[in-house]
Amino acid sequence: MSLNINKKRTYNVLGIMTGTSMDGIDISLIKTNGTDIVKILKEKSYNYSLKTQNIIKKIIKNKPKDRKKINEYFIRNEEIINNILIYFIKKFLIDFKIKKNFIDIIGLSGQTVYHDASQNMSIQLGSGKIIANELNIKTISSFRDNDIKNGGQGAPIGSYYHKYILNKLIDKSIIINLGGIANFSAINKNNIYSSDIGPANTIIDDLSNYFFKKKFDKKGYLSSKGKPIYNILNNFKKDDFFSKKFPKSLDRNHFNKYFSKLIKINKYDALCTATYMTLIGLEEFIKKNKINFDTMVLTGGGRKNSFLLKLLKKNIRKKIILIDNFKFNGDLVESQMFAYIAIRSIKKLTISNKYTTGVGKSISGGKLFIPN
The missing domain is CATH 3.30.420.40 (ATPase, nucleotide binding domain)
Incomplete structure (x- = not known):
């Protein structure tokens, strides 16, 4: 299904959320225009095993003390998170018998592993490029980068x-x-x-x-x-x-x-x-x-x-x-949120302002990855 942002009013969007609790992954499929229309189609929370949770926590715990080396360290460990994300997204599609071509775009939060607004750093693991290529679905991620680049905190972003x-x-x-x-x-x-x-x-x-x-x-x-x-x-x-x-x-x-x-x-x-x-x-x-x-x-x-x-x-x-x-599922609001702001992003609508993150101006954000 093509993505035509000039003509299409609503989109079928898969929102992926892996939060700071690191206890699992939330996935929501919604139809939205990024403004006043939101229809929940399918959604589900998948719990991590304690082993998986501890693997992620260990990655964070073992980060280098030298901040100059932090980004490189996390990139080396990103494959683990990519594999977790891909596994559960595929499982969601199988569980609900959803064909990939039904989905216009994925809105990916990524797993936050480091956040320090004072150092202009917020690192989320989960490569939008790899997710897009592996699933053959357009993917938007890195929602916080533009906010931080313009002097914002990078969070909360939804x-x-x-x-x-x-x-x-x-x-x-x-x-x-x-x-x-x-x-x-x-x-x-x-x-x-x-x-x-x-x-x-x-x-x-x-x-x-x-x-x-x-x-x-x-x-x-x-x-x-x-x-x-x-x-x-x-x-x-x-x-x-x-x-x-x-x-x-x-x-x-x-x-x-x-x-x-x-x-x-x-x-x-x-x-x-x-x-x-x-x-x-x-x-x-x-x-x-x-x-x-x-x-x-x-x-x-x-x-x-x-x-x-x-x-x-x-x-x-x-x-x-x-x-x-x-009538909102309190476990899945955040995954709905990343689907919603993905569409705001491709339409260049505001996702953060001076009252939400302290950014100097109202701005959009996110990076779109198109499968090879």
Whole structure:
């Protein structure tokens, strides 16, 4: 199926998301025009085995300390991620009996392995060129590069899909995405605002793996058995990230120094304390942002953490609703998002602005790869 951006209003797009939780891959096939039309056709989450998850984490952990060598190191390890992506995309097509020629384009997030906006670096593994050639489907990736090149943070990058969703929600709502990292999106005076706000699942997941050889703390059950350790939380509140102005962005390993402290205490207390860290990030956001809202709409895997939800409802005096209540699948919003912004990209529509990433001007982004 040809890709004619001048004549065709909507596109069949495959969105691929591998998030900072590194627990699996989300795939959504949607029909969209990149603005006001979105129809979900097929979608599914595929969980990584603990072995696969640890392979990816090991790649990140073993990165060189010399920042000049980081990019070269990750490129050498990209083949592993390419093979994982290709395997699951092919599986998705088989599972739903989808012919390749039905898909106009793939929107590929890539696996974020390093992010440091202060150094103008954000590295996602997963080659758009190789994916396009292997599957014989046009692929767009590297969505963050143009943003960073123009002085932006490079994250969060999917704000305009959140804007599409927010326009369908109740008034004075904000979206809180509880993935590996927590981020928000909100509309104020018709402008979309976004930012990372703190850890969501990263520390909890890493502790679950360390103490219990589990990929995550299901429903927060393990965390609920512990108590918060306030001297660690008090130090956490002083982290330099919270003093930075919005919008801002995070690498998943920014808070590793607290992980090294948490593994030295009782395992249940460690998980409980990590969950309180997610709460603190949200509390700091509410204190310091200037956007007025009444309802917090939760998406991402963290919305399934019953213990975290209990803490949020107790400590945050806002109405809290799961995005699933509005007929959006909270596990797959981000893969839908990359399909959506892929079409915005080929149409040269804005995907980031000064309120979402701090970029100097409203810009598009992404690189299109056409199969050989």
